[in-house]
Amino acid sequence: MAxxxxxxxxxxxxGFLAEMEMVTVVPRQRLEGLELLGGPIEPLVPPxxxxxxxxxxxxxxxxxxxxxxPPSWLHPEPLNLILEVESQHPDYRDxxxxxxxxxxxxxxxxxxxxxxxxxxxxxxxxxxxxSPPFLPQNTAQTEGFSSRDPPALPFHWVEMGNMLLESASDxxxxxxxxxxxxxxxxxxxxxxxxxxxVGAMEVGEERGFLTGVVDNLRKIGASKEQARRExxxxxxxxxxxxxxxxxxxxxxxxx
Amino acid sequence: xxxxDVDSILTDAQKLPCTxxxxxxxxxxxxxxxxxxxxxxTRIDLPLWLGExxxxxxxxxxxxxxxxxxxxxxxxxxxxxxxxxPRTVDLRSLAPxxxxxxxxxxxxxxxxxxxxxxxxxxxxxxxxxxxxxxxxRGAVGDGVDFLRGLDETERQLFRAxxxxxxxxxxxxxxxxxx
Numbered sequence: 001m002a003x004x005x006x007x008x009x010x011x012x013x014x015g016f017l018a019e020m021e022m023v024t025v026v027p028r029q030r031l032e033g034l035e036l037l038g039g040p041i042e043p044l045v046p047p048x049x050x051x052x053x054x055x056x057x058x059x060x061x062x063x064x065x066x067x068x069x070p071p072s073w074l075h076p077e078p079l080n081l082i083l084e085v086e087s088q089h090p091d092y093r094d095x096x097x098x099x100x101x102x103x104x105x106x107x108x109x110x111x112x113x114x115x116x117x118x119x120x121x122x123x124x125x126x127x128x129x130x131s132p133p134f135l136p137q138n139t140a141q142t143e144g145f146s147s148r149d150p151p152a153l154p155f156h157w158v159e160m161g162n163m164l165l166e167s168a169s170d171x172x173x174x175x176x177x178x179x180x181x182x183x184x185x186x187x188x189x190x191x192x193x194x195x196x197x198v199g200a201m202e203v204g205e206e207r208g209f210l211t212g213v214v215d216n217l218r219k220i221g222a223s224k225e226q227a228r229r230e231x232x233x234x235x236x237x238x239x240x241x242x243x244x245x246x247x248x249x250x251x252x253x254x255x
Numbered sequence: 256x257x258x259x260d261v262d263s264i265l266t267d268a269q270k271l272p273c274t275x276x277x278x279x280x281x282x283x284x285x286x287x288x289x290x291x292x293x294x295x296x297t298r299i300d301l302p303l304w305l306g307e308x309x310x311x312x313x314x315x316x317x318x319x320x321x322x323x324x325x326x327x328x329x330x331x332x333x334x335x336x337x338x339x340x341p342r343t344v345d346l347r348s349l350a351p352x353x354x355x356x357x358x359x360x361x362x363x364x365x366x367x368x369x370x371x372x373x374x375x376x377x378x379x380x381x382x383x384x385x386x387x388x389x390x391x392r393g394a395v396g397d398g399v400d401f402l403r404g405l406d407e408t409e410r411q412l413f414r415a416x417x418x419x420x421x422x423x424x425x426x427x428x429x430x431x432x433x
Contacts (some may be wrong), residue, residue, distance in 0.1 A: 010422060224361075
């Protein structure tokens with residue numbers, strides 16, 4: 001069917017969404033607090049650090065009114081470490097490195113600890129649990145992460161890295177090396193279809209292909225699935241239904 | 256499958272070997288003898304949609320007009336080749352809409368083994384398609400033979416993966432927008 005727009009979400013749209021992420025800036029000029037749709041912005045007083053949405057930080061950076069503090073993961077050493085994990089570690093050779101832990105989630109090192117989710121409250125008093133797009137994963141002082149946690153790539157790592165390299169490369173430590181590492185990372189992660197630790201841009205890129213593959217597999221297997229259901233319905237009707245037969249077949253695909 | 260889906264129309268137009276069970280007066284035109292009758296036992300390739308309609312009597316319990324056979328694209332020989340190495344088979348020359356044809360055939364015949372072979376083939380070939388789509392030299396280098404043998408479903412997958420990879424490069428400023 002001819003549809004003028006490409007299916008799914010385009011890279012520039014994903015980039016737009018990523019501009020909502022909070023980053024840390026060091027202002028060079030004073031700026032009064034702003035009442036933005038996304039929430040109020042604290043007044044900027046140099047040289048006190050402040051958290052701003054990425055789009056505003058980039059705007060101020062281009063006008064030379066602020067410097068951006070790179071997120072804790074956007075340094076050569078953590079990136080090198082993540083690259084090493086994805087390419088060397090036996091557990092992750094066919095998968096992506098784990099995402100950053102959620103608040104209250106036990107870090108990888110204390111194994112077997114039950115997760116204790118800490119609820120947060122909206123201004124109206126409703127309880128909620130923050131999840132990746134709404135966590136400050138890109139600020140310089142990443143609160144909530146203990147320093148002993150291994151470095152991890154946040155949800156919007158592709159976009160964040162790209163935009164900061166483009167507009168604020170002089171604020172980064174060794175930008176050329178970071179650029180090289182960011183380019184190497186996707187090449188190593190493409191070993192298998194993992195369900196955790198996939199970034200927004202990676203989801204957007206593979207969406208069209210993966211849904212096509214899974215949809216076609218479903219169509220090919222439709223007659224078999226139909227037969228299986230009829231068989232199950234028959235068994236249930238005979239009263240001989242055995243719950244063990246309900247096991248879902250897992251389609252794991254190697255790429 | 257939508258009513259206006261061109262791919263589904265083209266799938267239905269693919270030929271299927273049919274054997275006539277009854278004598279049909281005046282239908283010799285299908286065989287290339289206009290004005291003649293069709294004798295019982297004549298084998299003619301009919302489009303999928305026509306063959307399906309004519310064989311429907313079998314399901315209603317009345318005497319049927321034709322019996323259907325497996326199309327050559329899904330024959331035992333092809334299945335053995337696919338079992339041996341899915342990547343070297345030229346699906347496009349067998350049937351331009353290979354997988355869609357397989358789906359339609361599986362609605363008509365019960366073939367457990369065919370399902371498994373097609374699934375396995377598709378998984379293996381899809382992985383290869385993904386590799387080729389992300390390899391900027393895939394379409395011109397040694398992958399050219401494989402890509403020429405893709406069926407229509409696989410071509411769409413290739414296009415989806417390739418376009419997305421290209422859009423990514425354009426967005427990140429590595430490639431120029433054309």
